[in-house]
Amino acid sequence: MRIPALRPCIALAAALAAATAAYAAYVPxxxxxxxxxxxxxxxxxxxxxxxxxxxxxxxxxxxxxxxxIASLDPPLVLQPAEFAxxxxxxxxxxxxxxxxxxxxxxxxxxxxxLYLEADPRDGSLHALAMLPGxxxxxxxxxxxxxxxxxxxxxxxxxxxxxxxxxxxxxxxTSPARAQGWSETWTAQACGRTVTADVxxxxxxxxxxxxxxNLKLR
Numbered sequence: 001m002r003i004p005a006l007r008p009c010i011a012l013a014a015a016l017a018a019a020t021a022a023y024a025a026y027v028p029x030x031x032x033x034x035x036x037x038x039x040x041x042x043x044x045x046x047x048x049x050x051x052x053x054x055x056x057x058x059x060x061x062x063x064x065x066x067x068x069i070a071s072l073d074p075p076l077v078l079q080p081a082e083f084a085x086x087x088x089x090x091x092x093x094x095x096x097x098x099x100x101x102x103x104x105x106x107x108x109x110x111x112x113x114l115y116l117e118a119d120p121r122d123g124s125l126h127a128l129a130m131l132p133g134x135x136x137x138x139x140x141x142x143x144x145x146x147x148x149x150x151x152x153x154x155x156x157x158x159x160x161x162x163x164x165x166x167x168x169x170x171x172x173t174s175p176a177r178a179q180g181w182s183e184t185w186t187a188q189a190c191g192r193t194v195t196a197d198v199x200x201x202x203x204x205x206x207x208x209x210x211x212x213n214l215k216l217r
Contacts, residue, residue, distance in 0.1 A: 034090050035081045039099075045069065047125065052103060052112050055129035057166040059188045064106040073100040075116075078139065084123060091123035098130065098139065115139065133170035135183065137200070141207060149185055149198055149211045156214040159190035168193075178202060185211075193217040 029037075038044055052067050081095025095118040103110055113130040131142055146167075154165055169186045180201040187194050197213040 031080065031082050034083045035092075035095070038081070038083070038090060038092070039072075039075055045072070048072070048099060048101065048114065048127075051114055051127035052101065055114070055127065056112075057129075057132065057168060057188075059166050060105075060132075060168055067110075067112070068104045070102045070104050070109060073102075075099050076138075081118060086123075092118035092125060093120045093123055094118055131167055131170050134172045135170040136172065136176035136181070137207075141200075141209075144207070145198065145200075145209050148209050149196055150187070152211045152214055153185070153187050153194040153196055154189050156216060157189035157192040157194050159192065161190060164188075164190045170198075173197070180207070186217075 049067070049069055052069070053061075056067060076098040077095075078098065079094065079096040081092050081097070083090040084093045085091075095116075097116050098113055099116055100111065100113045103112055110132070111134055112132055113135075115128040115130055117126050117128075118124075119126060130139075131146070135142060135145075137145065150165060150167070154160070154162070159165065166188045167185060168188055171184045171186075172181065173184055174182045180199065182197065182199045185196045185198055187196075193216070195213075195215050195217060196211045199210045199212070201208045201210075
C-alpha cells in the first residue's frame with residue numbers, strides 16, 4: 001500500500017510554528033517608544049515646518065517669506081504622549097510638549113519654539129507660537145515674562161490693541177544661569193518698534209522679572 005505524502009502537513013506545521021514563534025517574540029511598543037519615532041518622522045517634520053511658517057509674526061514674514069528647518073532640539077515633554085493606532089499609523093491622543101528648532105531665515109539662522117498639544121477629540125496636533133529668539137526659560141516663566149514686559153512695551157508705544165503687538169526677537173545679553181540672566185526684547189506695537197531690557201533674578205519665591213530701558217526705535 002502507498003503511504004500518502006506528508007509534505008503539505010509538514011509545511012503547514014512549520015508555518016504554524018514560525019507564526020507562533022513570531023507572535024511570542026512580538027513585544028508591543030510603549031507610548032514612549034512610539035513618541036520617539038513619531039517626533040523623528042518625515043511627516044511630523046513636515047507638520048513642524050508648516051507650523052513654524054504659519055505662526056511666524058506677520059512683520060517678520062513680510063521681510064522673509066519662508067523659513068527652513070536647520071535642526072530640531074529634543075522635545076521638552078510637558079505631558080507624556082499617548083497614542084491610538086489607526087491601521088498602520090499611530091495618532092497622538094494625549095500629550096503636550098515644546099519643540100525648539102534652529103531655522104534658516106533668508107540665509108541667517110534663528111530660533112523658534114512651538115507649544116504642541118494633542119487633541120483627544122480627533123487626534124490632531126495643535127501648534128502655538130512661543131517667544132521667538134533665544135528665550136531660555138520654561139513655559140511658566142514665559143507666561144510670567146509676557147505679562148510683565150508686553151504691557152510695558154505697549155505703553156511706551158501708546159498702543160492699545162494687542163492684535164497689533166508682535167514680539168520679533170528675544171536675545172540673550174548674558175548667559176542663562178539658575179541664578180538669573182538678562183535679555184533684550186524687540187517688538188512691534190501698532191507699527192512702532194520697541195525694545196526693552198529684561199532681567200531675571202532668582203529669589204526665594206522663584207524668578208523676579210524686571211523690564212527697563214524701554215525705547216522706541
